[in-house]
Amino acid sequence: MDDQGRSHDDVRGHTVELEDIDERKLKVSGPKDYAAGIKAVKVSFQRGLTQGGLSRTVRSMFRVNQDRGVDCPGCAWPESVTGDRKKVEFCENGAKALAEENTKRVATPEWWAQHSIAELEQKTEYWLGQSGRITHPMIVREGETHYTPISWTEAFETIGEHIRATTADRCTFYTSGRTANETAFMYQLFARSLGTNNLPDCSNMCHESSGSALNPTIGIGKGTVSLEDIENSELIFVVGQNPGTNHPRMLGSLAEARKNGGKVVAVNPLPEAGLMRFKDPQTPQGMIKGDRISDEYLQIKVGGDQALFQALGHILLRKEEENPGSVVDRAFVESSTKGFEEYRAARAQLDWDEIEQATGLQRAEIEEIGELLAKSKATIFCWALGITQQPHSVDTIKEIINLLLLQGNFGKPGAGACPVRGHSNVQGDRTFGIWEKPTEGFLEKLDAEFGIESPREHGYDSTESMYQMADDNIDVFVSLGGNLAMANSDTALMESGLKKTGLTVHISTKPNRSHVVHGKTSIILPTLGRSDKDDKHPGGAQFLSVENSMSVVSSTQGRLEPISDHLLAEPVILARMAEAALGPDHAVGWKAMADDYDVIRDHASRVVPGTENFNERVRDKYGFVLPNPPRDQRSFATADGKAGFTVRELEYLTPPEGYLVLQTMRSHDQYNTTFYGLDDRYRGISGGRRVILIHPDDLAQTGFSDRDVVDVVSMFRGEERRAERFRLVAYPTARGCVAAYYPEANALVHRDLVARESNTPGFKAMMVRFEPASEEARDEEEQGLESAVAV
Numbered sequence: 001m002d003d004q005g006r007s008h009d010d011v012r013g014h015t016v017e018l019e020d021i022d023e024r025k026l027k028v029s030g031p032k033d034y035a036a037g038i039k040a041v042k043v044s045f046q047r048g049l050t051q052g053g054l055s056r057t058v059r060s061m062f063r064v065n066q067d068r069g070v071d072c073p074g075c076a077w078p079e080s081v082t083g084d085r086k087k088v089e090f091c092e093n094g095a096k097a098l099a100e101e102n103t104k105r106v107a108t109p110e111w112w113a114q115h116s117i118a119e120l121e122q123k124t125e126y127w128l129g130q131s132g133r134i135t136h137p138m139i140v141r142e143g144e145t146h147y148t149p150i151s152w153t154e155a156f157e158t159i160g161e162h163i164r165a166t167t168a169d170r171c172t173f174y175t176s177g178r179t180a181n182e183t184a185f186m187y188q189l190f191a192r193s194l195g196t197n198n199l200p201d202c203s204n205m206c207h208e209s210s211g212s213a214l215n216p217t218i219g220i221g222k223g224t225v226s227l228e229d230i231e232n233s234e235l236i237f238v239v240g241q242n243p244g245t246n247h248p249r250m251l252g253s254l255a256e257a258r259k260n261g262g263k264v265v266a267v268n269p270l271p272e273a274g275l276m277r278f279k280d281p282q283t284p285q286g287m288i289k290g291d292r293i294s295d296e297y298l299q300i301k302v303g304g305d306q307a308l309f310q311a312l313g314h315i316l317l318r319k320e321e322e323n324p325g326s327v328v329d330r331a332f333v334e335s336s337t338k339g340f341e342e343y344r345a346a347r348a349q350l351d352w353d354e355i356e357q358a359t360g361l362q363r364a365e366i367e368e369i370g371e372l373l374a375k376s377k378a379t380i381f382c383w384a385l386g387i388t389q390q391p392h393s394v395d396t397i398k399e400i401i402n403l404l405l406l407q408g409n410f411g412k413p414g415a416g417a418c419p420v421r422g423h424s425n426v427q428g429d430r431t432f433g434i435w436e437k438p439t440e441g442f443l444e445k446l447d448a449e450f451g452i453e454s455p456r457e458h459g460y461d462s463t464e465s466m467y468q469m470a471d472d473n474i475d476v477f478v479s480l481g482g483n484l485a486m487a488n489s490d491t492a493l494m495e496s497g498l499k500k501t502g503l504t505v506h507i508s509t510k511p512n513r514s515h516v517v518h519g520k521t522s523i524i525l526p527t528l529g530r531s532d533k534d535d536k537h538p539g540g541a542q543f544l545s546v547e548n549s550m551s552v553v554s555s556t557q558g559r560l561e562p563i564s565d566h567l568l569a570e571p572v573i574l575a576r577m578a579e580a581a582l583g584p585d586h587a588v589g590w591k592a593m594a595d596d597y598d599v600i601r602d603h604a605s606r607v608v609p610g611t612e613n614f615n616e617r618v619r620d621k622y623g624f625v626l627p628n629p630p631r632d633q634r635s636f637a638t639a640d641g642k643a644g645f646t647v648r649e650l651e652y653l654t655p656p657e658g659y660l661v662l663q664t665m666r667s668h669d670q671y672n673t674t675f676y677g678l679d680d681r682y683r684g685i686s687g688g689r690r691v692i693l694i695h696p697d698d699l700a701q702t703g704f705s706d707r708d709v710v711d712v713v714s715m716f717r718g719e720e721r722r723a724e725r726f727r728l729v730a731y732p733t734a735r736g737c738v739a740a741y742y743p744e745a746n747a748l749v750h751r752d753l754v755a756r757e758s759n760t761p762g763f764k765a766m767m768v769r770f771e772p773a774s775e776e777a778r779d780e781e782e783q784g785l786e787s788a789v790a791v
């Protein structure tokens, strides 16, 4: 391979010159009442064909989530480890994620030469991502206007120089959740070998609140159910989650649960299509008729969930009192929990008026759900970001745990807690050591294994990293995947922080905004994606592993010809970076690990609990399941071995006069900060993303009309932030709660608006009002709308 990175005949793809993408052609047709169906299959294949061509599409799609196949990079929903897998275990959005990765569009050195950074800074995230896969290592030095190619050797030397020129606490190492277990293990080892726990990750912005609530109460920061539990549960709550878009394969599991007699309760301010009906594209009859998904739908106000769960607790205890022994699992509560009496006392009284105000629900609706819950002998609570990104998120999740504990819903079939993770390996990354607050136990084992001395002081999470960058306290920022400029809160602060940093390093597959708002020196290191073949090793092709939302570790191996010969696998990049920064005599055998991933797994198996005989077990057909004490033995690894009830004050979001609560969410056509297109099909919104969904009655009160162009102003602790040019769209969301797409609305999130304890940004808890957009903006938007047909 040419280490200079300057010859381009070994790039298999083509550059595209994209027009500026007009995001003003908004069409609104209203929410759909079912998800999936034939259209989903059609879209899957169309996107694949446009991006990667027939052969790459077919080869990748049929290998997804199969034995010795590639783990879908879409989401962390598990596949069956016992039953037979379907011939095609993927969904429309998994297929789109693959199509994005398998694209034959390339961003070559010529492409970078044609576009100055100043020009790229004006482009949308959509435009940047659609430019294709990055083919060569690139650099921009202080004062330069364009990225230019750099050899791998020189790139690593430059990184090494920067790291050696500063102290470890002035470096921060971000991880996005696509990173495989082995890579994550090497990365945290690298940071700790340097002497820092500055290991922020996307989990900080995602399910950190779940971990912060679960660890102290049940002694594990993960979910406690298996796929079989879901399919055999009596009652499943789906709270703050939009599975039709974000975890489509979950719909199959919910449909299965209903077939087995289970009931599903959806709790969401939006009537998401996937929560209503599911047309299973894997069966002919499912495709036509469709299965109903939820039996009950509670259209809750944003931030009202803690109130709902307190009310349900009150109802359960009342019923228990009326009919002792009928609801509460007394034996379990006595043997395995603590804090029950305090909890019972706290829930004895309930102010129903306040509960109705906080939730926007009627008492009768909640009583009905309470009835269902009281009767169920096996209940699961599933939740996602609708309840992890608010100031009181940790308290809300602890309230779920209270409910589960009351009825003994741990360690029995069909029952448990199920935080539905996002990125396909975000859970594995944490298991393998990506954490700014590592436990002493983990560090001791790591130090013993490698003969290093890990720092004990906790490091920066993603919010804190942003602060430190903005305060000029960071000299080196390394990003293993991801796009922190767009993903984090307070966009202006985040971007100013990146620009102040001495060196930013991005290990990436595609161009994104973080490459464009870069440090004084910035290096892009292009890497193999999940579906790419990784065979440039002395021992031949290597595979990696991931852990899904239900603690199953399995292998993943790509088979596609990489788009360029200049890409390196992530473990190789990390090893060479570590050698450059730590010198050739460092205690850790970096090269051996990069040469043969079995070596990484051998090391990890002696550090990460539950991965003993890693290399052997990961080669089993469907991998292996990590230990999970609440699920496996009904035991809790807390300090005193008991699971804890908790009592917290009721909290909910109360907007000041003239303000509404804004939540941000994903469209059906995006993967976090990557956009596949402009079609949020299930919500019936296409052609544009700068929209605010608002209840018609709230709209009337603002004095604006449907489709008016407005500026959005957020207010936090007396500080205002503004995002311009959004279109108001009348939509059946809960009263008082409006919704916009992430990341367009991130500029509105004040850096200090975070969840207590977890420090997760309050992406679903902004207070906003609207102001008329400038006349010029309105005129321009009208031109965009002219060609659009309003349905």
Ligand SMILES: Nc1nc2c(c(=O)[nH]1)N[C@H]1C(S)=C(S)[C@@H](COP(=O)(O)OP(=O)(O)OC[C@H]3O[C@@H](n4cnc5c(=O)[nH]c(N)nc54)[C@H](O)[C@@H]3O)O[C@H]1N2
Pocket: 074, 075, 076, 093, 094, 206, 239, 240, 241, 242, 243, 245, 246, 247, 267, 268, 269, 270, 272, 300, 301, 302, 303, 304, 305, 384, 385, 386, 387, 421, 422, 423, 663, 664, 665, 666, 667, 668, 670, 671, 672, 673, 764
């Ligand atoms: N196709 C696709 N798949 C993905 C992703 C993607 O971008 N695209 N992202 C991945 C990642 S990283 C993650 S973390 C997951 C995210 O998966 P989700 O959590 O489903 O993601 P969001 O789009 O943020 O949706 C949040 C849902 O919560 C609801 N909600 C908002 N506020 C509240 C509230 O206060 N209470 C309740 N009960 N509900 C509320 C919203 O209406 C919305 O339905 O998806 C993963 N999978």
Ligand SMILES: Nc1nc2c(c(=O)[nH]1)N[C@H]1C(S)=C(S)[C@@H](COP(=O)(O)OP(=O)(O)OC[C@H]3O[C@@H](n4cnc5c(=O)[nH]c(N)nc54)[C@H](O)[C@@H]3O)O[C@H]1N2
Pocket: 175, 176, 177, 178, 202, 203, 205, 206, 207, 385, 422, 423, 480, 481, 482, 483, 484, 486, 487, 488, 507, 508, 509, 510, 511, 512, 527, 528, 529, 530, 570, 664, 665, 666, 671, 672, 673, 674, 741, 742, 743, 745, 746, 763
């Ligand atoms: N307002 C608002 N903000 C949010 C959220 C929200 O709900 N609302 N959600 C938050 C959540 S849950 C999350 S998880 C974060 C997501 O934050 P991130 O994980 O930082 O963002 P992504 O958009 O997933 O990262 C996309 C980039 O990853 C790179 N990439 C893709 N595949 C690979 C690969 O295989 N290897 C490498 N090295 N790079 C790759 C590509 O260059 C791509 O541009 O955003 C958070 N931000």
Ligand SMILES: [Mo]
Pocket: 202, 205, 206, 207, 421, 422, 423
């Ligand atoms: Mo996430």
